[in-house]
Amino acid sequence: xxxxxxxxxxxxxxxxxxxxxxxxxxxxxxxxxxxxxxxxxxxxxxxxxxxxxxxxxxxxxxxxxxxxxxxxxxxxxxxxxxxxxxxxxxxxxxxxxxxxxxxxxxxxxxxxxxxxxxxxxxxxxxxxxxxxxxxxxxxxxxxxxxxxxxxxxxxxxxxxx
Amino acid sequence: xxxxxxxxxxxxxxxxxxxxxxxxxxxxxxxxxxxxxxxxxxxxxxxxxxxxxxxxxxxxxxxxxxxxxxxxxxxxxxxxxxxxxxxxxxxxxxxxxxxxxxxxxxxxxxxxxxxxxxxxxxxxxxxxxxxxxxxxxxxxxxxxxxxxxxxxxxxxxxxxxxxxxxxxxxxxxxxxxxxxxxxxxxxxxxxxxxxxxxxxxxxxxxxxxxxxxxxxxxxxxxxxxxxxxxxxxxxxxxxxxxxxxxxxxxxxxxxxxxxxxxxxxxxxxxxxxxxxxxxxxxxxxxxxxxxxxxxxxxxxxxxxxxxxxxxxxxxxxxxxxxxxxxxxxxxxxxxxxxxxxxxxxxxxxxxxxxxxxxxxxxxxxxxxxxxxxxxxxxxxxxxxxxxxxxxxxxxxxxxxxxxxxxxxx
Numbered sequence: 001x002x003x004x005x006x007x008x009x010x011x012x013x014x015x016x017x018x019x020x021x022x023x024x025x026x027x028x029x030x031x032x033x034x035x036x037x038x039x040x041x042x043x044x045x046x047x048x049x050x051x052x053x054x055x056x057x058x059x060x061x062x063x064x065x066x067x068x069x070x071x072x073x074x075x076x077x078x079x080x081x082x083x084x085x086x087x088x089x090x091x092x093x094x095x096x097x098x099x100x101x102x103x104x105x106x107x108x109x110x111x112x113x114x115x116x117x118x119x120x121x122x123x124x125x126x127x128x129x130x131x132x133x134x135x136x137x138x139x140x141x142x143x144x145x146x147x148x149x150x151x152x153x154x155x156x157x158x159x160x161x
Numbered sequence: 162x163x164x165x166x167x168x169x170x171x172x173x174x175x176x177x178x179x180x181x182x183x184x185x186x187x188x189x190x191x192x193x194x195x196x197x198x199x200x201x202x203x204x205x206x207x208x209x210x211x212x213x214x215x216x217x218x219x220x221x222x223x224x225x226x227x228x229x230x231x232x233x234x235x236x237x238x239x240x241x242x243x244x245x246x247x248x249x250x251x252x253x254x255x256x257x258x259x260x261x262x263x264x265x266x267x268x269x270x271x272x273x274x275x276x277x278x279x280x281x282x283x284x285x286x287x288x289x290x291x292x293x294x295x296x297x298x299x300x301x302x303x304x305x306x307x308x309x310x311x312x313x314x315x316x317x318x319x320x321x322x323x324x325x326x327x328x329x330x331x332x333x334x335x336x337x338x339x340x341x342x343x344x345x346x347x348x349x350x351x352x353x354x355x356x357x358x359x360x361x362x363x364x365x366x367x368x369x370x371x372x373x374x375x376x377x378x379x380x381x382x383x384x385x386x387x388x389x390x391x392x393x394x395x396x397x398x399x400x401x402x403x404x405x406x407x408x409x410x411x412x413x414x415x416x417x418x419x420x421x422x423x424x425x426x427x428x429x430x431x432x433x434x435x436x437x438x439x440x441x442x443x444x445x446x447x448x449x450x451x452x453x454x455x456x457x458x459x460x461x462x463x464x465x466x467x468x469x470x471x472x473x474x475x476x477x478x479x480x481x482x483x484x485x486x487x488x489x490x491x492x493x494x495x496x497x498x499x500x501x502x503x504x505x506x507x508x509x510x511x512x513x514x515x516x517x518x519x520x521x522x523x524x525x526x527x528x529x530x531x532x533x534x535x536x537x538x539x540x541x542x543x544x545x546x547x548x549x550x551x552x553x554x555x556x557x558x559x560x561x562x563x564x565x566x567x568x569x570x
Contacts, residue, residue: 068507
């Protein structure tokens with residue numbers, strides 16, 4: 001395997017792909033959004049229970065490649081307890097990592113995604129779950145039962161952002 | 162096939178340190194030297210605008226462009242060059258029929274029939290036309306949990322009612338590799354008075370096409386999927402149908418007379434080609450027709466179908482693989498789609514790229530079909546005349562390596 005591919009499919013990514021954390025619907029969710037990647041058909045739905053300003057619980061489901069699934073899984077472990085503003089800051093740092101390949105030392109697990117930068121076509125895979133989560137935080141409150149309804153906020157990955 | 166690979170300059174390169182194995186031909190095919198030379202020659206020697214100039218270059222460009230129309234007509238067996246409209250490709254060809262014939266002829270209660278295996282390009286225009294006209298879009302079902310049964314011909318017979326005004330179907334499925342019995346389908350539609358539109362994007366470059374023998378009313382092709390340039394394609398339409406249609410776009414080149422109050426239209430085909438056309442593209446497409454016929458489309462078809470058959474057989478030996486389309490032994494085109502149990506198509510394509518393989522992973526513009534089969538994406542290998550059985554070995558070895566990597570986590 002090439003160094004680039006080894007860097008892309010790091011152990012932490014493979015682990016999250018194989019054993020995703022917080023996967024499945026969250027019955028108590030009050031914010032829900034779906035991310036779509038129309039170029040490949042990947043989807044990621046993120047369920048959040050917002051308690052006041054903070055994310056009390058969150059989960060994801062959907063289908064996609066190892067990168068998108070691992071990224072969404074890892075994200076759910078990072079966003080718990082965060083406010084919407086803190087989530088946005090963390091995403092900005094994450095996006096910096098996947099586009100530049102440079103990660104600050106204190107970033108630990110998220111830094112595993114630095115290898116994505118060598119594969120520009122895969123950046124959208126890594127950001128899919130994050131976009132859904134940020135979309136959910138901006139969305140109107142919903143009950144979890146209505147998550148699959150048409151009222152669901154949808155963010156669509158494009159080639160232009 | 163001997164001497165073929167030498168004709169394609171792009172094939173002779175390394176990707177990620179490995180010889181390029183290009184198996185993404187259903188997305189676009191590579192271009193032979195003859196097509197590249199035709200484009201260069203046109204731009205270096207003949208470039209000028211068509212139809213409106215009296216100088217030498219304009220006459221040469223016009224001869225080249227109109228000669229290309231005649232060449233494409235001959236390539237697909239059309240009786241008359243004026244039955245060939247140049248478009249940007251299959252998608253525009255389908256939209257042209259939807260926007261001209263469809264808008265003029267469809268009423269509430271009418272039915273447009275398509276199939277469950279259509280590419281978005283031969284599905285969405287009909288959905289939109291149905292919405293706009295009040296007509297109903299119905300789909301011929303696909304049989305088999307992996308689509309191996311092909312179109313449900315018994316269901317087709319009951320769907321073909323007198324309300325059906327048009328039956329639009331793909332000749333070869335871009336995901337399943339199924340080859341539909343086009344002549345038989347056209348005959349069934351004709352029996353109830355329906356017109357037919359055949360999406361030949363995946364067949365025109367790989368097997369002989371004869372629109373008169375097929376009996377279709379419209380047929381759409383893309384140049385870039387048959388060794389020609391991008392941005393050029395064609396719509397075949399029977400002359401008496403085209404002559405009744407209003408223009409698709411209006412402007413220069415398609416008008417007979419213009420006053421400040423209005424305009425009158427030229428006859429077909431110019432009526433449908435407003436503005437300066439893709440002259441170089443048409444000339445390149447004609448060169449592609451020449452090239453494919455110099456090899457022989459019967460030979461190309463036999464070669465591609467054989468590679469499809471071998472690939473299907475070899476891939477079926479992999480553990481946990483799900484193969485789509487016609488089962489082993491059944492006739493299929495050179496398109497083979499599959500899903501690996503534990504590895505997503507995107508990961509497959511990224512890994513295979515490291516072995517120099519160009520594959521496609523995704524929904525292949527077939528989202529409803531993917532949904533029907535319970536999939537979100539597949540990996541697709543698609544063959545052209547320049548591919549070899551040895552490249553299938555490379556594909557299988559690469560997939561085994563990928564499976565080993567993901568199993569070993």
